[in-house]
Amino acid sequence: MLTVDHVSHVYQVASDHAVEALRSVRLAVRENEFVCLVGPSGCGKSTLLRIISGLLAPTRGQVVINREVVSGPHPNVGQVFQNANLMPWRTVLENVTLPLELAGISRDQREEAAHRMIRLVGLHGFANRLPAQLSGGMAQRVAIARALMQSPDLLLLDEPFGALDALTRETLGEELLRIWRLRSSTVLMVTHSISEAVLLADRIAVMSPRPGHIREIVMVDLPRPRSLDMIHTRRAGELTRAVRAAIRGEDQ
Amino acid sequence: MALTANQQRVSRRRSTWHISRVAWPIAAFVIFLLAWEALIRIGDYPAFILPGPVAVAQKFVRVFADGTLLRHTGVTFIEVTGGLASGFTLATVTGYAIAKSPTLERILTPYIVASQAVPVVAIAPLLIIWFGTGITSKILISALIVFFPVLVTTITGVRSVPQELYDLMRSMQATPWQIFTRLEVPASMPVLMAGLKVGATLSVIGAVVGEFTGADAGLGFMINLADGLFDTARVFVGVFTLIAMALLLYGAVALLERRVLAWQRPTD
Ligand SMILES: Nc1ncnc2c1ncn2[C@@H]1O[C@H](COP(=O)(O)OP(=O)(O)O)[C@@H](O)[C@H]1O
Ligand SMILES: [Mg+2]
Numbered sequence: 371m372l373t374v375d376h377v378s379h380v381y382q383v384a385s386d387h388a389v390e391a392l393r394s395v396r397l398a399v400r401e402n403e404f405v406c407l408v409g410p411s412g413c414g415k416s417t418l419l420r421i422i423s424g425l426l427a428p429t430r431g432q433v434v435i436n437r438e439v440v441s442g443p444h445p446n447v448g449q450v451f452q453n454a455n456l457m458p459w460r461t462v463l464e465n466v467t468l469p470l471e472l473a474g475i476s477r478d479q480r481e482e483a484a485h486r487m488i489r490l491v492g493l494h495g496f497a498n499r500l501p502a503q504l505s506g507g508m509a510q511r512v513a514i515a516r517a518l519m520q521s522p523d524l525l526l527l528d529e530p531f532g533a534l535d536a537l538t539r540e541t542l543g544e545e546l547l548r549i550w551r552l553r554s555s556t557v558l559m560v561t562h563s564i565s566e567a568v569l570l571a572d573r574i575a576v577m578s579p580r581p582g583h584i585r586e587i588v589m590v591d592l593p594r595p596r597s598l599d600m601i602h603t604r605r606a607g608e609l610t611r612a613v614r615a616a617i618r619g620e621d622q
Numbered sequence: 623m624a625l626t627a628n629q630q631r632v633s634r635r636r637s638t639w640h641i642s643r644v645a646w647p648i649a650a651f652v653i654f655l656l657a658w659e660a661l662i663r664i665g666d667y668p669a670f671i672l673p674g675p676v677a678v679a680q681k682f683v684r685v686f687a688d689g690t691l692l693r694h695t696g697v698t699f700i701e702v703t704g705g706l707a708s709g710f711t712l713a714t715v716t717g718y719a720i721a722k723s724p725t726l727e728r729i730l731t732p733y734i735v736a737s738q739a740v741p742v743v744a745i746a747p748l749l750i751i752w753f754g755t756g757i758t759s760k761i762l763i764s765a766l767i768v769f770f771p772v773l774v775t776t777i778t779g780v781r782s783v784p785q786e787l788y789d790l791m792r793s794m795q796a797t798p799w800q801i802f803t804r805l806e807v808p809a810s811m812p813v814l815m816a817g818l819k820v821g822a823t824l825s826v827i828g829a830v831v832g833e834f835t836g837a838d839a840g841l842g843f844m845i846n847l848a849d850g851l852f853d854t855a856r857v858f859v860g861v862f863t864l865i866a867m868a869l870l871l872y873g874a875v876a877l878l879e880r881r882v883l884a885w886q887r888p889t890d
Contacts, residue, residue: 423793442795449793455786459808459885469794472804500888520794 371556372399372422372524377431378581379417391417393581394431399524404550404557406567408617409577409585415560418582419528422558423447435524445473448517448555452529454509456501462488462512463497469519480519487515490549507538514546518553525550527559531566539563540598543570547596564613565601568592574609576616586616673855678862681855690844695863697839698829701757702867705764706825710818713769717776718806734773742767743831750836760837764828768821775817779810812886815879822875826868841867 374397381389391414399405407415420426422433424443433440435447456465463484470480488497491511501509510530517525530546531539543566550557561567567574571590578585590609592600600606655675661667662674669677685691720727746763753759783806791801833842841860848856 420789425789425792443793445795447793449790451786451790453786455784455790457787457805457808459811468804472791472794472796472800500885502885503888 371401371403371436372397372558373434374398374418374422375432375434377418377421377428377433379414379421379426380429381417390581392421392428393583395583397575397584399556399558402554402556404570404572405559406571406574407558407560407577408562408564408567408574408613409582410579410617411562413577413580414582415577416528418577419449419526419558419560422524423449423526445469445520446523448520448522448525450510450513450517450525450527450530452532454501454506454513456504456509456512456516458501461498461500462493462504465501465512466515466519469516473520483519484515487518488512490518490552491515492545505538506534507542510534510542511545514549518549518555521553521555523555525555525557525559527557529560529562532562539566544598546570551595564610564617565606567613568606568609569596569598569601574613576613578619585619588613588616670852670854673858677855678858681853682859682862685856685859691859691863694839694841694844694860695867697757698826698833698841698864699867701760701764701829701832701840702825702871704757704761705828706768706821706871708761709765709768709825709828710772710821712765713772713817713821714776714814717773718780720773721777721780734770737766738770742828743835746831746835750832755836755838757840760829760832760840763832763835764825767824767828767831771820771824772817775813775820776810779813779817780806782813783809811882815875815883819872819875819879822871823868826864826871830864 374395377392377395378390379392381391383389395414395418397405407418409415417426421428422435422440424433424440424447427441435444438444457468460468463481466484466487467480470483475483485497488494491514493508493511493515496504496508501512504512514530527546531542534542546557547570559570561570568590569592574588574590575584576586576588577583588609592603592605592609601610658675662672665672673681682691716730720730742763745766746759749759749762749766753762787805787809788801791805796804829840830842833840834846837843841864845857845860848854848860
C-alpha cells in the first residue's frame, strides 16, 4: 500500500551548512496495517512523515502510495500533527468540514458528513464549540475527525498524543484503535511512547539516530482486539524490552 | 415565552453592565462641565480667552441652526472616511505584498521609512499645491498618515500566521486563493483590527492638518477662521465636534472588531 523507497533527505540550512536528516529509509506498509514509528528525538521521524504526505520533496528516493509516486499533498492521505492545529476562529464543525469545503463539496453534504465524523470521535454535542473551549484531548479528537473527512486510505499521525496527559493519552489510544477498526484504513503513527506503540501497532519500525534510517522492525503479535490491560502481559513486556533495546542499538 | 432562571440572570447582568458603561462617562462629563463653569466664575476670564460651557452651547445651537456646522462636519467626515478607507486599503494591499515577498520588502522599505521620517505637516503644503484646496488633498493627507501604522500591523499580522496552519492547508490541497481567504485573512484579523483602530484616530488628525494648511471648508477650516476672529466659542464647538467624530469612528471600528473577532471571547 505504502512503499518508502530509499528515501534520503538533507536540509540545506545555509550554503555551507547541511543537515542530513534521513539516509536511505526503506519501509513497506500493507493495506489496513497499523505501523508505529519510534526513534530518538531529532532522528527524522517528522521529516519522513512530511515526505510521505507530500509536503516535502525528498532529496533522493521516492514514496509510492497505491502504486502512485507521491509528488505533492494528496486527498488519499490524512494527517494529524502533534498540535491539534485547529483554526481558533472556526467552530468544531467548521474545522471538521474544512477539507470538504476546500474540495468544493456543498454545505449540506459536508456538514452531514462532519456531524457523523464528530459523533465517531466521541464529540457529539460539541459541534458548535470553539477550539478555545476544548481540552487538549478533545482538540486532538477534532483533528482526527478532520483528517478522516476525505476518507483517506492512509492516515499519518505525528506524535498525536504527545502533548496530552497520560490518562487522556491512553483513552485516545483506545479510541484510535476503535476508529481504525471501524474505518479500516492504513495507519502510520509516530510516537515516543514504547508502550503506546506496543498496544496499538501491528509492527513497530525503530529508527536510528540522525541520519535516520529504519534500524529494526518489531512484529507485535498481541491478539486483537487489544485493551489497555494487555500492556501487563508477559508478551507485551518482552516486546517493550525488544523495542527499547532496538532504540538503544543493542543486539538482543 | 417564559425566561429560564439562567436567561434572566444573564439578561440582568447584561443590563447592569450597559448602565455602568454609559453612566460613568456621563457622570464624568457632567463633573467636567461643572468644573469648567466653576473655573470661569472664579477666574472671571474674558470670553475670547475661555468661554463658559453655556456660551459654547449657545454658539453650538447657532452654528447648528444656520447650517454652518453641518456643512463643515460633512466635508471633514468625507475627508476622514475617504482617507481612512483609501489609506487602510492601500496599506493592507502593500503590507500583504511585502509580507509575502522579501524582494519587494528590500525595494520598498527605504521609501516607506523616508516617507515617515518627514512629518505630514511638512508634506501637506505640497499636496495642497498639487491637488488644490478641496477635499482630494485632505483625503490624501489623511491616507498618508493612516498608511504607515496599518502597513506595519498588516505585515506583522500576515507573518504571524503559524507555519503549521500553512502545512495543514497544503496537506488538504488548498489553492493559493483558499489559503488567502480561509487562513491568512482570518488569522491576521486581530492584528488588522488593531491597525484599523489606530488608523481611525489618525485619519481625523490627517484631515484637520490638511484643513489647517489650506482649505475652504471643513471643521479645521472653521476652527482656523474662528480663531482669527477671536470667536473662541466657535473654536470650542469645532473642537468638540471633532472629538465627537473621532469617538464615533473609533466606536464604529470597535463594534466591527467585536463582530469580526467574536471567536476570541466565546460565551460559555
Ligand atoms: N526545516 C528544517 N530545516 C533544517 N533542519 C531541519 C528542519 N526540520 C528538521 N530539521 C532537522 O532535521 C532533523 C530531523 O528532524 P525531525 O524530522 O523533526 O526529527 P524528529 O521528528 O524525529 O524529532 C533534526 O536534526 C532537525 O533539527
Ligand atoms: Mg517530530
